[in-house]
Amino acid sequence: MTRSSVTTPPPGAGRLQAAPGGPAPGSPLGSHYGDCFGCGERHPTGLHLRATTPDGLTVVAEFTVGEAHQGAPGLAHGGVLAAAMDEVIGMSVWLFQRPYVTGRLETDYLAPVPVGTTLHLRAWCTGVSGRKAYLEAEGRAGSPDGPVAVRAAALFIEVGMEHFARHGDAKAIADEHHEYEVNP
Ligand SMILES: CCCCC/C=C\C/C=C\C/C=C\C/C=C\CCCC(=O)SCCNC(=O)CCNC(=O)[C@H](O)C(C)(C)COP(=O)(O)OP(=O)(O)OC[C@H]1O[C@@H](n2cnc3c(N)ncnc32)[C@H](O)[C@@H]1OP(=O)(O)O
Numbered sequence: 001m002t003r004s005s006v007t008t009p010p011p012g013a014g015r016l017q018a019a020p021g022g023p024a025p026g027s028p029l030g031s032h033y034g035d036c037f038g039c040g041e042r043h044p045t046g047l048h049l050r051a052t053t054p055d056g057l058t059v060v061a062e063f064t065v066g067e068a069h070q071g072a073p074g075l076a077h078g079g080v081l082a083a084a085m086d087e088v089i090g091m092s093v094w095l096f097q098r099p100y101v102t103g104r105l106e107t108d109y110l111a112p113v114p115v116g117t118t119l120h121l122r123a124w125c126t127g128v129s130g131r132k133a134y135l136e137a138e139g140r141a142g143s144p145d146g147p148v149a150v151r152a153a154a155l156f157i158e159v160g161m162e163h164f165a166r167h168g169d170a171k172a173i174a175d176e177h178h179e180y181e182v183n184p
Contacts, residue, residue: 001136003153006104009127009134016128018056019097025056029091033176038087045069047084049121051091058124059092060144065117076113081139084121085152089135092123093156099163100133100156108151113141120144131158 023029029051034042039049045068051061063084071077086105093100113119122144123137132155139150164173 001151001153002108003106003136004104007106007134007153007155010129013127013129013134016057016096016125016133019095022056022095022097023053025054026052028052029059029094032091032094033172035172036087038083039091047080047087049084049087049091051088051121053092053095056095058122059088059095061088061091061121061123063119063121063139065113065115065119067115070115072112074115076115076117078107078109081109081113081119081150082107082152084119084139085123085137085150086154088121088123089137089152089154089156092125092137093133093135096125096133098158099161100158101163102154103132103157104155106153109149110151111141111147111149113139113149117141117149119149120146132156133158 031039034040037046040046047063049061049063051059053059065076069076069080086102119139121139125135127134135154137152138148140146141149
């Protein structure tokens, strides 16, 4: 992965530990919001990512490139592939049961991805320092050990739940996340 200093953990960065009460190893991870472009089941043309955590620390997911995801005819749009990486990385940092948002996302495109391809995605955390979490992901074409078509590195920043209420639709969040007081 060609990653910048912004997405490289600084010396002394810690490792996030599996959060108490977080998803158990082997668990499927549900959608965090039904209208989410990445994972929402209500989104008509979204990515419909379906994910599990094999170990409570990393996420694996699948995304099949559809007609709605094209850039060049018959090929996935690069921005859509970046969205898939953002989503699987976001799911992996959510394993730690604290809200984060993407600050920076860097993407390497290694091979074109034709419509109909299932990308096998994997994301993991490389370090944490204060509010900053450093993460990476890869997408392999056709099978979990297929050729790597996309790689990404990201800096995510921890925010409070009020971030989503202040800037977004507090009622929609509350309707789907009864476990949180989003506007304390
Ligand atoms: C979406 C969920 C809604 C519902 C929520 C409910 C539950 C959540 C549940 C599950 C979630 C599960 C899965 C989610 C899956 C996918 C989601 C994908 C994630 C996204 O798609 S999310 C959308 C795109 N994302 C944004 O919409 C962010 C816009 N942005 C901001 O909201 C602010 O910009 C913010 C908050 C990032 C920082 O603002 P701030 O004021 O809090 O803090 P500040 O600026 O001081 O930054 C603190 C330190 O981070 C450094 N820093 C910040 N940004 C940097 C950058 N770009 N490059 C290098 N360094 C950066 C500073 O340099 C400083 O570093 P230092 O401390 O060393 O000085």
